[in-house]
Amino acid sequence: MEITIGALLNAIGILLGGLFGLVRDKRFSLPAQIFFRNAIGAFNVFFALRLIYENMDGTFSSCLKQILIALAAVVLGFWTGKLFRLQKFSNYLGRAAGNTITQAAKNPSHHAADGFNACAVLFCAEPLGIIGAVTDGLSNYFYLLAVKAATDALAMLDLVKIFRWPSLLSAVPVFVFFSAITMAMQVYIKPLLTPHELASINVTAGVLACIVTVVMFGIRKAELANYLPALAIAPLLAKWVG
Numbered sequence: 001m002e003i004t005i006g007a008l009l010n011a012i013g014i015l016l017g018g019l020f021g022l023v024r025d026k027r028f029s030l031p032a033q034i035f036f037r038n039a040i041g042a043f044n045v046f047f048a049l050r051l052i053y054e055n056m057d058g059t060f061s062s063c064l065k066q067i068l069i070a071l072a073a074v075v076l077g078f079w080t081g082k083l084f085r086l087q088k089f090s091n092y093l094g095r096a097a098g099n100t101i102t103q104a105a106k107n108p109s110h111h112a113a114d115g116f117n118a119c120a121v122l123f124c125a126e127p128l129g130i131i132g133a134v135t136d137g138l139s140n141y142f143y144l145l146a147v148k149a150a151t152d153a154l155a156m157l158d159l160v161k162i163f164r165w166p167s168l169l170s171a172v173p174v175f176v177f178f179s180a181i182t183m184a185m186q187v188y189i190k191p192l193l194t195p196h197e198l199a200s201i202n203v204t205a206g207v208l209a210c211i212v213t214v215v216m217f218g219i220r221k222a223e224l225a226n227y228l229p230a231l232a233i234a235p236l237l238a239k240w241v242g
Contacts, residue, residue: 006136006145007178011171013149014123017156018168027158040150041216044128047143048209051135055199055206069237070204070230074211076237077204077230081223090125090225097121104162115163119170123152124177127224128212133178134231135205137185138198144209145178151216193235200238204230 028036052070056063081087100118123129128151132144152174160167190198208227215222 004136004175004179004182005140006132006142007175007182009142009146010123010129010132010149010152010178011175013146013153014119014156014171014174015168017153018160018165018171020153021157021160022165024157027161033154036154037216040147040154041213043150044144044147044216045210045213047147048206048213050206051141051144051209052203052206055202057199065241066200066203069200069241070207070234073200073204073230073234073237074207074227076233077228078223078226080229080233081226084229086225086228087223090127093121093125097125101159101162113166115159115167116169119156119159119163119167120173122155123170123174125225126151127228128209129174129178130181130228131205131208131212131231133181134185135202136178137182138190138193139202141202144205194239197235197238200234201231204234 056066097118100114104114104118126148128144128148132142132146132148135141136145156167193201208224208230211222211227212224214220215224
């Protein structure tokens with residue numbers, strides 16, 4: 001069993017962002033924040049497209065079939081997620097964490113556990129983390145989780161000023177959660193997949209990561225959580241199409 005590099009990088013990103021936020025008195029200027037977010041978004045789309053490219057194999061018609069399978073999986077996955085109300089559940093978690101952050105900002109005498117809980121929920125519920133943990137487990141492609149590590153580090157610069165040092169401890173459940181997904185993919189799922197089915201998951205993950213980038217750049221909103229079932233639907237379609 002290999003080390004869960006992506007989950008480790010994510011935890012380190014949270015710790016480094018929090019520590020830097022504690023020692024830095026001033027916040028980054030708005031132009032600097034926009035620059036960092038755009039840079040992270042650019043890296044995300046690069047690694048998403050790279051993931052798609054690396055899993056394209058064979059003739060033009062074969063590659064086209066892989067793309068069509070991924071797009072079909074994304075569409076079916078979205079409606080499956082909508083059926084199971086995944087985005088509503090994600091929104092519920094986000095609102096709960098957001099309310100905690102708002103109350104803490106207004107009342108500095110918050111409980112230390114509030115920062116830990118709010119940050120852990122926010123960082124674990126990000127769809128990019130689940131996508132990255134799946135690709136890390138199946139193909140050792142930890143780069144999407146590395147991008148998420150940078151995103152979380154940027155968020156921690158502000159969160160740590162509200163919740164102080166207890167928010168740094170959220171790195172622990174984040175590491176455990178994404179490590180569990182990664183190892184489950186390695187041990188239980190990967191042995192069941194053919195190379196064609198594995199490639200279909202990776203191509204679909206790349207497409208989903210591109211959708212995440214659209215949200216990062218603020219081009220449009222998307223119900224990201226609803227798309228996650230596409231990762232399970234893709235190998236089924238690949239097996240059915242043959």
